[in-house]
Structures are given as C-alpha cells and as structure tokens.
C-alpha cells in the first residue's frame with residue numbers, strides 16, 4: 678500500500694504507474710486527470726454520414742420557424 682501525493686488515497690502499488698522503472702508518487706487516476714487538463718482534446722473528425730443523419734433528424738419536421746407552431750390549436 679502507498680499513499681498518493683495528489684489525492685492522498687491509500688492504494689496498492691499496482692495503481693501507481695511505472696516510469697523508467699520507478700513507481701510514480703501520484704496514482705494513475707491523478708496522472709490521467711493532470712494529463713487531460715494539460716493536453717486539449719483533438720479536433721473531432723467530421724463524418725459526412727453523421728452530418729447527413731444529423732441534418733435529416735434535425736429537419737425532419739421542417740426548418741425551425743420564428744412563428745409559433747399553429748398545427749395544434
């Protein structure tokens with residue numbers, strides 16, 4: 678058992694990743710959180726099929742109108 682220096686959780690050794698043969702002082706979850714905060718997410722890949730599906734879904738009942746819908750009176 679070992680205490681993480683970041684989240685002070687008591688965890689077994691296997692939760693602390695090895696880097697250059699040495700156990701890190703911070704647990705894997707804390708290291709991942711730090712990495713995610715540091716590195717921005719990559720840009721999303723635009724899929725033409727998904728765009729077509731989204732457009733079909735969003736415009737299924739026609740384009741959005743400023744005037745209120747008067748079908749259900």
Ligand SMILES: [Zn+2]
Nearest residue numbers: 681684704707
């Ligand atoms: Zn931690």
